[in-house]
Amino acid sequence: VYRDLREYLQLLEEIGELKHVRGAHWDTEIGVLANLVAARRGPALLFDEIVGYPKGYRVLTNSINNSRTMGVCLGFGPVQSDRELVLKIVENLPRWRRNLIPPKEVKSGPIFENVRIGDEVNLYEFPAPVWHEKDELNGNRVRMLGTGCAVITMDPETGWVNLGAYRNQIFDKNILGVEFRTGRHGAIHRDKYWSKNQPIPVAISLGHDPLFLIFSGMEIAPPGISDYEMIGAIKGEPVEVVKAPITGLPVPANSEIVVEGFQYPDTKRVQEGPFGEWAGVYSHGERGTFKVEAIYYRDDPIILGMPPGKPPACNEMYLLITWRSALIHEALINAGVPNVKGVWCHESGNSRLITIVSIKQSYIGHSRQAGLMTSQCGPGAYANKYVIVVDDDIDPTNMYDVLWAVATRSDPATSIDIIRRTYSSKSDPLHEAIHEYEKHLFGKDPVIGGTDKAGRWVNCPGSVAIIDACIPFELKEFFPESCEPSLETKKKVMEKWPELFS
Ligand SMILES: Cc1cc2nc3c(=O)[nH]c(=O)nc-3n(C[C@H](O)[C@H](O)[C@H](O)COP(=O)(O)O)c2cc1C
Numbered sequence: 079v080y081r082d083l084r085e086y087l088q089l090l091e092e093i094g095e096l097k098h099v100r101g102a103h104w105d106t107e108i109g110v111l112a113n114l115v116a117a118r119r120g121p122a123l124l125f126d127e128i129v130g131y132p133k134g135y136r137v138l139t140n141s142i143n144n145s146r147t148m149g150v151c152l153g154f155g156p157v158q159s160d161r162e163l164v165l166k167i168v169e170n171l172p173r174w175r176r177n178l179i180p181p182k183e184v185k186s187g188p189i190f191e192n193v194r195i196g197d198e199v200n201l202y203e204f205p206a207p208v209w210h211e212k213d214e215l216n217g218n219r220v221r222m223l224g225t226g227c228a229v230i231t232m233d234p235e236t237g238w239v240n241l242g243a244y245r246n247q248i249f250d251k252n253i254l255g256v257e258f259r260t261g262r263h264g265a266i267h268r269d270k271y272w273s274k275n276q277p278i279p280v281a282i283s284l285g286h287d288p289l290f291l292i293f294s295g296m297e298i299a300p301p302g303i304s305d306y307e308m309i310g311a312i313k314g315e316p317v318e319v320v321k322a323p324i325t326g327l328p329v330p331a332n333s334e335i336v337v338e339g340f341q342y343p344d345t346k347r348v349q350e351g352p353f354g355e356w357a358g359v360y361s362h363g364e365r366g367t368f369k370v371e372a373i374y375y376r377d378d379p380i381i382l383g384m385p386p387g388k389p390p391a392c393n394e395m396y397l398l399i400t401w402r403s404a405l406i407h408e409a410l411i412n413a414g415v416p417n418v419k420g421v422w423c424h425e426s427g428n429s430r431l432i433t434i435v436s437i438k439q440s441y442i443g444h445s446r447q448a449g450l451m452t453s454q455c456g457p458g459a460y461a462n463k464y465v466i467v468v469d470d471d472i473d474p475t476n477m478y479d480v481l482w483a484v485a486t487r488s489d490p491a492t493s494i495d496i497i498r499r500t501y502s503s504k505s506d507p508l509h510e511a512i513h514e515y516e517k518h519l520f521g522k523d524p525v526i527g528g529t530d531k532a533g534r535w536v537n538c539p540g541s542v543a544i545i546d547a548c549i550p551f552e553l554k555e556f557f558p559e560s561c562e563p564s565l566e567t568k569k570k571v572m573e574k575w576p577e578l579f580s
Contacts (some may be wrong), residue, residue, distance in 0.1 A: 079153040079313050082188075082332035083138070083287040083380060086151065087124065093156055095121040095147050103129040104137075105219060109209035112139035112383065113391040119144040124380070128205040134378035135205050141226070141288040141382065143396040151288050153312060160400065161420060161475050167404035168411075178303065179310030181239075181317040187331025189320065194373045199252040201370065204284075204335065206248055209385035210354035215362075220351055221248045223284060225394075226384035228294035228305075229256060230281040230327050231267040239328055240264060241305040243295035243384075246282060247350055249367055254337065255350055256280060257365040263301055268341070277340035279325035280368055285334025285380045288397075289313070295384070295394070296401045297457055324371050334382070335375040341368040356398070356428045358388030359507045389428045398429035405457035406433065413455060415448050416440055422474035430461040430503070434474040437467065442551045446495065449544035453497060461503035466545045471560070483547040487557075493546045502540030509538040 080086045090096040102108050102125050112123055121144075125137040142148045149157030149166075157163045194200070206223035213220035224246030232239050240263040247255040258265035258278075271278040283290065289312060292298070293305035306328070310316045319328035322338045329336045350365040384394045399422070407421040417438040423429035435452045439445060449467045452458050458465075468474060468483045488494070502509060516524040530536050549557045572579050 080287065082330075083285060083334060083382070086141075086287045087122070087138070089150050090122050090147060093146065093150070095144075095150075095156075097121050097123050099123050099125045100127040101129065104131070104205045104221075105208045106211055108137055108139070108207045108383070109385055109387075110211075112209075112385065112393055113387040115140055116143050116387070116393045116395065117391040119396065122147060125205075131205040136378065136380045137205055137207060137383050138285070138380050139383045139385070139393055141384070142292070143393065145400075148396065148400060151292070153314075159475075161422075161473065164400055164403045164407065164421070167401065168407045171404065171408050174308060174311040177311045178307035179314075179316050181304070181306040181310060181319045181328060183328065184318045184320055184331050187318060187320050188376045189329065189331055189333050189336055189374045191377050192375045192379075196371065199337075199370050199373055201248045201251055201254065201337075201373075203373075204375075204379070204381060206381070207383060207385070209383075210360070210387065212360055213351060213353050215349060215352065220353055222246065222353065222385070223248050223254065223381065224256075224282055225386075226285075226288070226291045226295075226382035228283045228286060228290045228330075229264055230283065230329060231258075231264045231278060232327060233267050234270050234276075236302070238302050239304045239306060240267065240299075241283075241290065241294035243291060245353075246284075247353075247365070249348060252370045253367050254282070254339075254370055255348070255365040255367050256282070256341065257350075266301065272343040275343055277342040279327055279338070280341055281322045281325055281327040281329050281336055281338040283330055283333040283336050285382045286330055286332075288382065290330065291382060291384060292397060292401065295397060296405070298401070298405065322372075322374075333376075334379045335373065337370045337373050339368045339371040341366055354385070354387050355505055356386040356392065356394065357431070357505050357507050358392070358428070359510070361505055361510060363504070386428075390425045392428060395425060395428055399423045399425060402429040402457055403433075406435070406452055406455060409455035409457055410435070410448065410451055413451050415451050416444075417470075418448065419470040420474045421452070424477065427463070431506075432464045432466070433458060433462060434466045434468060434480050436470055436472055436474045437548070438470040439548055439551050439554070444551070445546045445548040446544070449495070449546060450497075453500070453542045453544060459501045461506055461540070462500070462542055463506075463540065464543050464545065466547055469548045472547075480547070484545060487549050488545060488547045495544045495546075497542045497544070499539040500542050502537045504537060506538075506540065509540070512538060 145163040146156035206221040228241040242264045318331040345366040347364045351362040352360040355361040402423040403421045420436040424432040
């Protein structure tokens with residue numbers, strides 16, 4: 079498809095989906111520009127001549143933020159609509175999963191064009207952005223080097239190599255943050271090392287083509303399957319990896335920047351952020367850190383930036399909404415829910431909080447079944463609060479249509495079911511506020527929505543509303559017909575009076 083990030087950028091340039099921006103400041107300007115353009119589903123932005131940095135030290139954002147660029151990234155070529163893109167991913171996933179291609183180890187690669195070891199390591203050498211206005215603690219600006227990152231770890235027992243997007247704030251010239259949250263695959267690896275009181279070897283790729291980010295940032299490959307193998311399946315050839323000299327971890331030979339080191343069981347935990355998060359508010363919390371033993375980078379390196387933000391002005395939103403929609407669709411098929419016509423994880427909830435599923439109703443109970451499964455399936459359950467089920471004449475990506483169905487086809491007293499004590503998230507702003515309020519009242523972390531005796535985070539329980547906005551199955555043949563003109567009629571009159579629609 080393309081060999082690396084640089085070849086990917088050439089493909090975007092050819093279809094007019096790459097813009098070059100010069101002279102932006104790493105403090106806030108890059109972040110605000112990137113997220114404003116993301117809100118318009120705009121092109122990729124390559125920032126160069128960043129204030130205070132040499133020409134060539136670049137930051138790329140918006141790399142897969144519309145159906146055209148995401149289509150190119152997945153080897154489909156430019157795709158024209160969000161709905162078509164999601165259906166294409168659903169169609170191709172089984173083939174990709176069947177045709178895994180293991181990575182190929184090579185002796186060297188462009189990643190070793192520049193090497194900094196030990197005392198030579200200085201993370202401030204790279205234009206790590208402050209992504210949001212108020213990313214600041216005690217007067218110190220929060221510089222987040224890794225957002226579109228791939229944290230590479232290995233299972234010490236099986237050799238399974240995982241990539242995970244776990245972000246990286248710079249805390250000192252050679253200290254980087256990385257937190258393996260419970261449930262993440264990296265945490266499975268970490269716990270195995272730490273249970274033997276050994277440090278976990280960590281390598282982080284900070285710039286790469288965005289296919290690496292898709293697989294590090296989404297729960298696509300199950301435990302035991304390497305994200306490298308799935309990337310190989312999409313590219314149709316093995317990912318070339320080199321052994322990182324200190325940890326021995328396999329890192330992409332064509333990566334732009336790689337750091338490596340070890341995280342010890344007594345890792346220093348520090349206050350991260352505040353950082354503008356995916357739910358659209360500032361959040362903070364403690365994170366682990368590690369000492370960077372070495373940095374490797376290509377000449378004129380490119381950091382891959384994918385900052386969160388308040389949707390739709392959020393760089394990671396497009397990846398999250400399209401891929402989560404496809405993964406939920408796949409999960410529904412695998413769970414035996416028939417006639418699923420589309421899934422859309424709506425922008426407002428940044429893919430997690432609000433999900434719409436469209437079905438061709440086949441029996442009484444079908445719509446509730448689809449709603450319950452959507453709310454509780456693997457890729458859909460975390461932090462989900464609302465599921466709306468619609469008929470197949472409704473485009474789930476079109477919120478006017480969806481809310482029209484809710485308004486005209488549902489009956490509040492009988493169409494809404496609520497499931498209680500569901501899987502929730504600390505990043506849900508309501509839960510964060512409840513947690514802070516209880517701390518304010520009682521002077522310590524609450525037991526639920528706080529930390530347990532071992533110091534691990536315990537989420538507040540959540541709840542989910544399933545809104546059945548389908549025409550009740552038995553009323554279908556009696557339900558009044560939509561008075562929207564047919565596509566054919568619309569087309570005919572629009573062609574006759576084009577000046578009214580230009
Ligand atoms: C751009 C981006 C940034 C992310 N940042 C984090 C993060 O800082 N910490 C985290 O635990 N998850 C983060 N996630 C979500 C995880 O990367 C995601 O759950 C992924 O599946 C983790 O990989 P794993 O399933 O191999 O553990 C991020 C996702 C994306 C797309």
